[in-house]
Structures are given as C-alpha cells and as structure tokens.
Amino acid sequence: LHMVLLGNRANRRLEALRAAGQPTTLAELALQNKLPMGVENAAGLYEIAFGAYAKPPADVNVPFVSRKGGDPERGVRLPEPQVKVVADYLAANEACLARLHEAAGISTCRYDYDYRQGYPRLSDVRSCAILLKLATVYHANEGDNAAVVSNTTDALRLGDSLKKEPTLIAYLVHIACSAVAISGFESALSLTTLTDSQLKELDTAFAETGETIDLKQALIGERCYNIESLRDPSLMGTTGPGAVVLKFPGIQARGIIDILDYMEDCVEAADLPSLERAERFREIEDHIQGLSFFHLAAKVLAPAMTRIAELDSRVHAHLDLARTAVAIERHRLAEGRVPQQLADLVPKYLRQVPTDPFDGQPIRYRLTDPGYVLYSIMEDRKDNGGKEKDQVGRGEPYDLCFIVVR
Numbered sequence: 157l158h159m160v161l162l163g164n165r166a167n168r169r170l171e172a173l174r175a176a177g178q179p180t181t182l183a184e185l186a187l188q189n190k191l192p193m194g195v196e197n198a199a200g201l202y203e204i205a206f207g208a209y210a211k212p213p214a215d216v217n218v219p220f221v222s223r224k225g226g227d228p229e230r231g232v233r234l235p236e237p238q239v240k241v242v243a244d245y246l247a248a249n250e251a252c253l254a255r256l257h258e259a260a261g262i263s264t265c266r267y268d269y270d271y272r273q274g275y276p277r278l279s280d281v282r283s284c285a286i287l288l289k290l291a292t293v294y295h296a297n298e299g300d301n302a303a304v305v306s307n308t309t310d311a312l313r314l315g316d317s318l319k320k321e322p323t324l325i326a327y328l329v330h331i332a333c334s335a336v337a338i339s340g341f342e343s344a345l346s347l348t349t350l351t352d353s354q355l356k357e358l359d360t361a362f363a364e365t366g367e368t369i370d371l372k373q374a375l376i377g378e379r380c381y382n383i384e385s386l387r388d389p390s391l392m393g394t395t396g397p398g399a400v401v402l403k404f405p406g407i408q409a410r411g412i413i414d415i416l417d418y419m420e421d422c423v424e425a426a427d428l429p430s431l432e433r434a435e436r437f438r439e440i441e442d443h444i445q446g447l448s449f450f451h452l453a454a455k456v457l458a459p460a461m462t463r464i465a466e467l468d469s470r471v472h473a474h475l476d477l478a479r480t481a482v483a484i485e486r487h488r489l490a491e492g493r494v495p496q497q498l499a500d501l502v503p504k505y506l507r508q509v510p511t512d513p514f515d516g517q518p519i520r521y522r523l524t525d526p527g528y529v530l531y532s533i534m535e536d537r538k539d540n541g542g543k544e545k546d547q548v549g550r551g552e553p554y555d556l557c558f559i560v561v562r
Contacts, residue, residue: 162409169416170383178376182271185322185380191266198262202317205255206280209287210248218245220290231346231527231561234297242294249287256284257306260313266320272384275321278329285311285333289340296344304344305354309361311337319368322377324459327369331471334365338478338558345481346527346561352489359482366475371468372426379419382457386411411453418444418458425461430469430513434535437462466535469513470556473532476510476519477558480530484560494528497521520555527561 170180179185191197212218218241219227219234228234234242246253259265269275288311295303315333318326341358350358386408418440425436444451444458480498483505487495495501498509498521509518512532522529522542529542534556540548544557 159409162413166409166412166416169413173416179380180383182322182380182384185377186271189266189320189322191264195264196262198259198265198317199267201255201259201262202265202281202314203267203277205252205259205284206277208249208252208255209280209284210245210252211283212245216241216245218242218290219293220286221245228293228343230343230559233347234294239294239297242290246291246294252284252287253291253307253310256288256310256314259317260310265317267317271322271381275323275326278326281314281318281329282332282336285314285336288314289336289343292337292340293343293347296347299348301348301350301354304341304348304350305357308337308341308344308358311340312361312365316365316368319370320373322374323381324374324378324464327371327374328464328467330369331467334369334471335474337365338362338474341478342481342558342560345485346559349489349562350485352486355482355486355489359479362475362479362482366472369468369471371465372423375419375423375426378459379415379423382415382419383412385457386415386453407450407453410450411457414444414447414451414454415457418454422461426465430472431516433465434462434469437465470532470534473510473513473519473534473556474558477530477532477556480506480510480519480521481558481560484528484530494523496523524559524561527559530558531555 173180174184179188212222216222219238228238267275267277288307292304292307292311295301295307311333315330315337318330318333321327321330421440422437425433425440428436441458441460441462444454447455480501483501484494486505487493487501498506498518502508511517512519514533514535515537520529520531520533520539520542522531531542531544532555533539534554536553538553540553540555542557542559543554544559545554548554
C-alpha cells in the first residue's frame with residue numbers, strides 16, 4: 157500500500173509539471189526545444205566547423221592549444237618564430253574559422269542529437285573556443301583590430317550556441333567558453349588599441365552573453381535527465397545490483413519525489429541574489445545528504461549545486477569585469493588616460509559600477525604601472541589585492557582578475 161501511494165504521489169507530481177507546461181521526460185524536452193520549420197539554425201554550420209577543426213601537430217607548440225611551452229606573457233608581443241607557428245596553425249583551420257564566423261551570425265541554434273545518449277560535441281565546442289582565443293591574440297599582435305572584435309564575438313556566440321542545451325554539463329561548457337572569450341579579449345587589450353565603436357560592439361556582445369547564461373533553465377533540463385535516470389539507471393552508468401535496487405517500485409517512486417523536491421528547491425534558489433543563493437544551495441545539499449538510506453536514489457543523482465552556483469557567479473562577475481574594461485578603454489580614448497576610480501565612468505560609460513556578486517560591494521579597481529587590475533574577490537570573500545592564480549603559490553587564495561598592462 158505504501159509503495160502504491162508513493163507511486164501515485166510521484167505520478168501526480170509529474171502530471172502537475174506537465175500541466176504547467178514543463179517537460180518531465182527527455183522526449184518531451186526534445187520536442188519542446190525543437191525549432192519550428194523554416195527557422196534558420198546555426199547548428200549545421202557549427203557541426204561542419206567541428207568536423208573541419210585541425211589539431212596541432214604533436215611536435216609543435218601552439219599557444220593556448222598544445223599547452224607545451226606556456227602561454228604568451230601578457231602585453232609581450234609574440235616572437236617571430238611563434239608568429240609563424242600560429243599563422244600556419246590558423247591557416248590550417250581556415251575552413252573551421254570561416255564556418256564558426258558564419259554560424260555566429262545566426263541567432264538561433266539547436267543541435268540535433270539523442271538526449272538519452274548525451275551531447276557528443278562538447279569537447280569540440282571548447283576546442284574551437286580556444287582556437288578563436290588564439291586567433292584573437294594573434295590578430296591583436298598583428299594590429300588587426302577588426303579581426304580581434306570578430307573572433308572575440310565569434311567565441312562568445314559559440315558558447316551561446318549551448319544556451320538551450322538541457323544539461324548542466326552543457327551549461328558548464330557554455331560558462332567555460334565565455335571565460336575563454338573574455339581571456340582572449342583581456343590579452344588583446346594589452347597588445348592593441350580598439351576604436352570606440354569596436355569597444356561598444358564588444359560591450360553589446362558581452363551583455364548578450366550575460367543574458368543567455370541561465371542557471372534556472374539548465375536546472376529544468378537536468379531535472380528531466382534525473383527523472384529518466386531513475387526509470388532507466390543505465391543512463392547514469394549504473395548496472396548490476398545498484399540498477400536492481402533503483403528499479404524497486406518504492407525506491408524509484410521515492411527517488412522521483414525526492415529529486416522533484418530537490419530540483420524545485422534549486423530552481424527557486426537560482427532566482428535569489430548571489431549572496432543568498434550560495435547559502436541556500438548549501439542548505440539544500442545538506443538536507444538531501446542527511447536523508448536516510450530509503451532516499452538513496454536522490455542522494456546519488458542530486459547534482460552538487462553549491463559549486464555550480466559559485467561558477468555561475470564567477471562567470472557573471474567575469475563578464476562585468478570585461479564590460480568595465482571596455483568602459484575604461486573608452487574613457488582612455490576620450491580623455492587620454494585611464495580613470496582614477498570607477499565612479500569616473502558613471503554615467504557616460506557605465507550606468508553604475510558593477511557589484512561583486514560575492515560580497516555585494518563594487519568590483520575592485522587598482523592602477524598599476526603600466527595599466528590596471530579589475531577584480532572580484534570570488535567565493536572565499538577575501539580581498540587578495542588583485543592577485544591572479546598564476547601569481548600565488550599552490551593552494552593560496554587568489555582573485556578573479558582582468559589585467560591590462562598597457
């Protein structure tokens with residue numbers, strides 16, 4: 157009787173979600189995400205680009221890509237031998253870069269694949285994002301500012317192509333691609349001077365990416381995957397006795413109810429301000445891990461949302477740092493110098509100084525000789541003076557930085 161009641165309760169919860177227009181299976185999710193007939197889709201071009209991507213030869217050190225000899229130092233022009241290596245590598249990827257640029261001009265993208273098998277191209281997305289970062293830095297080194305803007309925007313749009321993908325792993329790759337694009341732009345600013353119109357174009361591109369990174373939507377998609385995994389444990393790689401246990405009617409129904417509760421709490425928490433959100437996610441995780449053995453299924457499936465929420469706050473902080481750097485560079489063009497304080501950028505270049513999501517204070521700004529440092533204190537909530545990861549020892553605290561040395 158208890159198992160029957162649990163099953164009925166689980167079914168009612170699922171029916172309520174469907175009645176609210178929310179998918180509860182991967183098939184329903186795929187149908188909901190399907191593009192209407194006649195809508196232009198960038199996915200085909202991206203797939204062609206992934207197929208045309210050429211890895212570097214094993215014996216050649218290509219910055220950012222092969223990771224053999226270290227990345228170029230910030231503000232230092234590429235030595236001639238490395239310029240030739242990069243130029244040859246970009247030439248080998250000419251067809252890939254052309255398709256990436258063409259796809260970036262299409263506003264909608266839906267990849268066609270079986271959701272039950274998992275998205276097969278995430279590693280290709282990240283590889284192409286790094287390729288575009290390399291192209292950005294190369295063209296900054298050569299003084300081709302139009303190409304700097306184009307490749308930075310293409311990298312952002314490549315990440316944005318995942319904005320409708322239904323899993324948290326796709327969401328995390330979207331975040332990673334955004335960080336790669338910002339990093340390329342950061343390096344470029346220490347090598348070249350963009351025009352005001354080029355800076356404004358990039359500011360718009362960064363703002364658009366910020367609007368596409370939606371943790372709440374990723375959670376709704378992940379919920380479908382979790383429900384399907386409870387019905388078919390093979391989706392999460394569970395076989396043998398573990399799969400048998402998860403198929404018990406009571407365990408399965410209990411798991412569906414628990415995972416619906418967990419994901420509902422997470423979706424609600426995703427709407428909270430950053431400072432409240434991190435604490436709420438910790439409470440939600442602690443609650444589900446404190447449940448008894450009978451809640452095993454949810455304990456196994458529930459994603460670690462505290463860390464994901466921290467990464468979400470990081471990428472939005474990183475985008476704010478990039479947009480603030482754009483404002484500083486526009487001020488430099490107009491005034492012949494960088495501002496003494498960020499308040500000098502308001503209201504002409506910024507509506508307001510962005511807030512650090514980790515402590516609610518304005519993002520930090522420090523002048524250096526030459527250049528400046530913009531930074532967020534990140535989740536440890538300690539101001540480390542604008543030191544980036546490479547400037548501290550292993551395990552020591554650091555900040556999320558945007559550094560220009562020009």
